[in-house]
Amino acid sequence: MRRRGCLVQNERQGIYHTKEKSMTEALKTFSKDLADLVAGTADSVLTVHARRRLPASGIAWAEDLVITAHHGVESDADITIATAAGEQVAAQLVGRDPRNDLALLRVEGALQPANWAAADSLRVGDLAVAVARPIRIRASAGIVSGIVQARATRQRRRKMRMALQKSGKGKRPHRRTDKWRRRMRQWGGFALAEGLLQLDLVMYPGFSGGALLGADGGVHGLLTSGFGGGIGMAVPLSTLRSLVAALLSDGEIRSGYLGVGAQAAQLPDAIINTLEQETGLLVVSLEAGSPAAAAGLLVGDILVALGDEAIADIDELQLALTRMKVGATVAIAFLRGGELREGSITIGAR
Template identity: 30%
Template sequence: MQFLRWVRPVIAPAILLCLFAGPASAQIPDLRLGRVPTLAPLVKEVTPAVVNISVEGKVRQDNPLYQDPLFREFFDVPKQVEKQISATGSGVIVDAQRGYVMTANHVVEHVTSVQIRTKDGRKFAARLVGRDPGTDIALLQIRDPADLKAIALGDSDALEVGDFVIAVGNPFGLGQTVTSGLVSALGRTGLGKQGYEDFIQTDAAINPGNSGGALINLRGELVGINTAIISPGGGNIGIGFAVPINMARRVMEQLVQNGRVERGRIGISLQDLDVPVNGHVQGARVADVSAGSPAERAGLRKGDIIVKANDMPVRSATQVRNLIGLTPVGQRVRLTFERDRALGNATVEVAPAAEERARVRTSG
């Protein structure tokens, strides 16, 4: 996937950003009334919830002088130097009262200060609540929020391939731009960047400058946070990716509560089904169960085929890993599995990852 590009915030003068937002009241006009179909009412409804994010930060870079042996010998040359950067990106207001703005982690990963500008031109100082590199989601909070408009969160699990979506953003720093397209695929993984992948793929144009923006359905609901594109030349070729809002919402809840995401484990390793098993073409095979783990105590065994997780059909091993990894420690996950052509159920409590790793080392 050598052409994968994370639509990063660009370091001045280039811009990497994205926008998105909106409630659910706008509709396409009815053709029977003699009106031309348009998304204009929907766009007017959602765009006030999309904001521009300006970031000041510092990054450490390799010092070119350090590569010269003469300089290293006669001068005190540091191996790395610190560089001040400016970058821009997009965000989505998801809670107007508390001033919460969701964006992409890579937009704010080097932040020392951040400013948010709304569609009507107002500027607000903001603070970083927390960020999660594993899902590329971050949460900001506007200081002294006033007269903000939030977007309603949709249900990304209800998306289907072929659903219409729109994206709003600031590609190449041109200003707020709206594009439309379809959900091209669901559950995309293996892009090789983030640790918890379950991307929505869309052909709605996403370009550098769209990061942290939103993917919206035709109900005006936020269904994804735009994050990456595949692009041989740096521009849109119709293959873009967004983090599903259901995943982003779980991250946001933990960031609000803890300022970070606390990963948990239940003590199993999983594999995709490479061939159908007892009529199942989708699911996750339990490849191993750690002795003494929560999974073993709940009754799971090697070879079980997990077909549902929290009552949702399981497509892949990645889906189950994502669910467990984003479930707060101490909460439980309901797994339905098939063993010897019979269905069984297990309710497993998620244990702290560090505790689980220590237990595995102890048990060998």
């Protein structure tokens, strides 16, 4: 019996040793893959000297273009880029977008462009690696912990379309967007792009302007701590592409405007129940020849939606305008005489 018991015990120990060895090999493989991931993009991550204190990081967008964090570029002149090889290259500011914390620089020389991801495919829970070069190459691993979305406002927008056909009655629905609205204010009025990535990883000093890598080895966004609150963020690739194109074309990001003077106003109870929103923007003045005047809005109307965005106050209107292209025609919803109406408006340029 003892011998049989020893055999069983030895078998169990063998299983444990096999599992332990398998786990060790898996960790070694993971560690090597992670190091290879960082090494694969290291040459495209740069140091940006554009402020007095610790420099920021940057990413080679093209052979002669670098993207970095706006808040890391304190001066429009005397900007220097340090490459992975230690070469110092002079850079000129092409343009910047403070609301999305992006600056675009041009250099003379042949940089190694980053391996950009094919699409914005990161999901909550995906592995994310921050790669930066404040002085030397550094990395921080974590996960994508959140993605800023306007799904709640789209749900409210669909309710508006239904309300245009019949009046809403019954129990008031639960308001789902208050927390989202408060978070927008906490980020100081920055234009939080649809799909902005919230990161659960350590953003060391100088990491802003660095690259966010996915497990596929592609760069999925630009790192930034510029939205405040100690939260690590990344501007997604799709947003970067549109912003870089605009900066190359115009040298600036044109902000949209409607040409109205407005203030928050309480909505009627029936509308509150229907739209899950207590306030809208009361139009108190109209600029002659403005987009709002051309759309037929009148003083006294209450704007409640612009495009897919529910509008409850001035902050939400400003945020919505920063996400919309100048010249685009979008739907609007507004109250006139207590009746919910719908129309369209063309976003103007300020």
